Each structure stands twice: as structure tokens, then as C-alpha cells.
Amino acid sequence: METASSSKRLPRNLILFTAAGVMLLVSMSMTPAGFFTWLWDRLNVFATVFLGIFVEAVPYLLLGTLASGLVEVFLDRDQMSRWISGRPIAAAVSGAFMGMVFPVCECGVVPLTRRLFHKGLPLSAGISFLLAAPVINPIVIISTAAAFGWGKMLFWRIGLSLLIAIVTGIIFSVEKEAGNVLRPALTLSIEHDHAHAESNDSFIEKFRKALLITADEFFEMGRYLIMGAVLAAALQTFISQSVLLTVGSGPVLSALVMLGLAVLLSICSTVDAFVALGFVGTFSFGSVLSFLVFGPMVDIKSVLMYSQVFKRRSLLYLVAIPFLMSLLSGLLFNYVLP
DSSP states (O other): OHHHHHHHHHHHHHHHHHHHHHHHHHHHHHSOHHHHHHHHHHHHHHHHHHHHHHHHHHHHHHHHHHHHHHHHHHOOHHHHHHHSOSSHHHHHHHHHHHTTTOOOOTTTHHHHHHHHHHTTOOHHHHHHHHHHHHHHSHHHHHHHHHHHOSSHHHHHHHHHHHHHHHHHHHHHTTOOOGGGTBOGGGGGGGGSGGGOOOTTSOHHHHHHHHHHHHHHHHHHHHHHHHHHHHHHHHHHHHSOHHHHHHHOOSHHHHHHHHHHHHHHHOOOTTTHHHHHHTTBTTBOHHHHHHHHHHTTTOOHHHHHHHTTTBOHHHHHHHHHHHHHHHHHHHHHHHHTOO
8 A cells, every 4th residue: 555655646746846847947938138147146245245244243242252251250249239330320321431341342242241231230231331332442442533533423423322322221220120121041051050150160160161151152142143144134235225325315314324224234333434434425424423323233133132132122122212312313413513
């Protein structure tokens, strides 16, 4: 019986494969000759953009996860409570300025912030640090100065980024229970046995445990970096920037287009100033400024990484508040301070 049924399935499968092959040949014959050339060109662009985003971000993700591992092993909750005030406004200000110490971009700051939350960093301080660090760290300040000079673009980029980060941190401090903002998976890596360093461990043993945590978090966050890079590369490949540039005329539309490009391009904050410099002359000062302020806070890859730290509703606020404040800042400069 089994042999008979198998012999019946074989011709049926052969017919299906033959029909599929014929349909493929027919569709290829009906496809315009230039389509495959266009598709190959698009795939080359996609691969180039993806590798550019990924290679640009990986060193900073590695730096951020290494800092996360060192924080977990060498920093305890008592030290954190001594350094950061428990009062919301003071904590938000301290968290924002803490970004000057860590040379991490928007990818590297996420695992570090997650670890600091576990160590007892107040919610307002963590949010303001998360948003401010990718802009006010020394590497970004130097690169912005190299592109625009030590003038008003640098001054307003730092000033507005600090303001938005602090205000957002204070707004989040209204929620008294961190569990209503942060995902339960926040402490996932803490559950591993090697994540706990005993006080009597040698320095070498502690450093070994820090490296194990680094590896865990690098591969965990790296998945979302890859997903974000793929999505950003796909959007850049198949959505023409020239269309956006054409649409983006006028004080309001130009600001919206630059905010959209900040999300779409997903450029590392350490080099985004040189990209923004190319928009000077095409877009107004306020629109370019909004690009430089909002991009390091929110882009495709960072949102995917945020989703592993914050609950869905909190993630919405974390995107919406900087977006609205960046837009209002851009419009203010476009209309009032041209």
C-alpha cells in the first residue's frame, strides 16, 4: 500500500515542479530586459548600505557591552546611590551630563543603560543618559566641531540635546514603578551564574566574568542591530532620497523631512555631522539642527534595541517626546531665529 501511494505522489510532485518551472520561465520572458539589471544594482546598493551601517556601529556596540560588563562586575548599588541623587530633576540632570564620560553612540548606550538600571540607576537619570550620551560624548563633540566649527551649530546641538534628554527623563520620573516602564527581560543576563562577581574574587576573575557578560550582551543586542541595519538599508535602497528632498521645501516640511531622514539613514552619531553638512544650503539651519539632535536619539536600529529594554507604551513615549521637541526646536529656528 505504501509503495502504491508513493508512486502516486511522485507523478503529482513532478507535475507541480514542472508547472512551477514553466510559470517561472513565462514570467521571466514577460519581464522587461532591464528589470534584472535594475534589481542587481539595487541589491548592490542594499549590501553596501547595510555593511556601512553595520560596520560603523559594531565597534561602539562592543564598547557599550564591554562597559556594561564592567559596570555589572565592578559597580554595586551602594556606589550608584551615592553618585546619583534620588530626586527626579537632579537625577535627570546628572544622568544627562554623565553622557560626557562614556564615548558611546546610540547602539552602545543601550546595553550600558540597561545594566545601569539593574544597578539602581533612577529612571529619570537612565532615560536622560540614554538620550544625551550619543550626542554629548567627546567623540561626537569633536566630530561636530570638525564639520561645523566651534560655532552655533555645535552649541545648539549640545544644548538642545541636553534639554530634550532632561525633560524626557523628568517626564518619565512621574512613573514611580520602574516595572511599569522597563521590560521584565531587563534582568535576563543577571540570571546567569557567571554574572555574579563575589567580593573576594581576584581582579582577573572579575574581569573574566565581565568579558562573559560582554559576550552575552553583544550577541543579544547584535541581533537587533542587524535587523535595524537590514530595515534601514532596505528603506534607503527602495525609497529615493531625491523624492524626500523635493518634497522638503518650506520651514515645516523641511524639518519633517530631515527628521524622517534621521530615522531612515540610521547614521552613527560619531559621523552624522559630516552627512548633515551636505544638507546645508538645501535645508535651513533649524531643519539641519533637528536632524543632528533627533537622529542620535531615535533611529531604526536604536528603536529595535530600545524594544528590548522598555515596554511598548514607554517606547512610544521615548520616541514621541524627542520627536516633538526636536520638531518644535527646528520650527523655532526656521521661523523665529532664521
